[in-house]
Amino acid sequence: xxxxxxxxxxxxxxxxxxxxxxxxxxxxxxxxxxxxxxxxxxxxxxxxxxxxxxxxxxxxxxxxxxxxxxxxxxxxxxxxxxxxxxxxxxxxxxxxxxxxxxxxxxxxxxxxxxxxxxxxxxxxxxxxxxxxxxxxxxxxxxxxxxxxxxxxxxxxxxxxxxxxxxxxxxxxxxx
Numbered sequence: 001x002x003x004x005x006x007x008x009x010x011x012x013x014x015x016x017x018x019x020x021x022x023x024x025x026x027x028x029x030x031x032x033x034x035x036x037x038x039x040x041x042x043x044x045x046x047x048x049x050x051x052x053x054x055x056x057x058x059x060x061x062x063x064x065x066x067x068x069x070x071x072x073x074x075x076x077x078x079x080x081x082x083x084x085x086x087x088x089x090x091x092x093x094x095x096x097x098x099x100x101x102x103x104x105x106x107x108x109x110x111x112x113x114x115x116x117x118x119x120x121x122x123x124x125x126x127x128x129x130x131x132x133x134x135x136x137x138x139x140x141x142x143x144x145x146x147x148x149x150x151x152x153x154x155x156x157x158x159x160x161x162x163x164x165x166x167x168x169x170x171x172x173x174x175x
Contacts, residue, residue: 001030001062001063002063002160003030003057003064003066004030004031005074006035006048006050007070007072007073009041009043009073010069010070011068011070012048014149015031015048016046017150017152017153018097018152021153021154021173022153022160025160025166025169026165027160027161030051031048031050031052032051033050033052033053033054034077034079036053036055038053054077054079054080065083066095067094067097067100069100069101069146070099070100071099074100075102075103075107081103084103084107085107088107091138091139092139093140093159093160094139096140096141096142096143097143097145097148098118099121101115101142102121102124104140105117113128113138114135115140115142116129116130116133116134116142117129117142133151134148134152134155141159154169
């Protein structure tokens with residue numbers, strides 16, 4: 001299973017585009033609220049009903065952990081931070097876009113890897129920051145910002161389902 005984490009203030013285009021395209025590709029995906037509530041409100045007042053709350057999920061089947069950016073405080077979730085560290089130690093896929101790569105940087109997950117992020121968050125990535133639009137490095141995929149949401153999602157689709165499926169969704173979406 002693949003999990004996308006939501007906190008109040010998430011960037012809607014990053015979350016919704018990723019959810020939509022992965023589900024079009026028939027990639028199993030569960031949205032998870034870290035707020036304690038199922039309803040999560042985005043940065044532009046778009047509310048999403050998460051599939052689950054973090055405290056109710058057994059992540060033993062986790063293949064990929066996905067973090068959309070925005071004005072969130074994902075790094076304030078102790079449960080999520082522990083999960084990210086464990087996932088990284090197991091060399092499993094972690095993806096973050098926009099401001100969210102800063103969470104990975106703060107946790108040391110980007111050490112020895114390359115990454116990108118939204119301008120202004122480079123300081124949290126340290127030597128890992130290389131710029132770029134979408135960067136894949138070892139078990140981590142990062143993307144610069146909202147305008148790269150589809151590219152980010154297509155990179156995930158290719159990684160999780162292969163280039164043939166990614167090409168099919170790419171064509172169907174007329175991207």
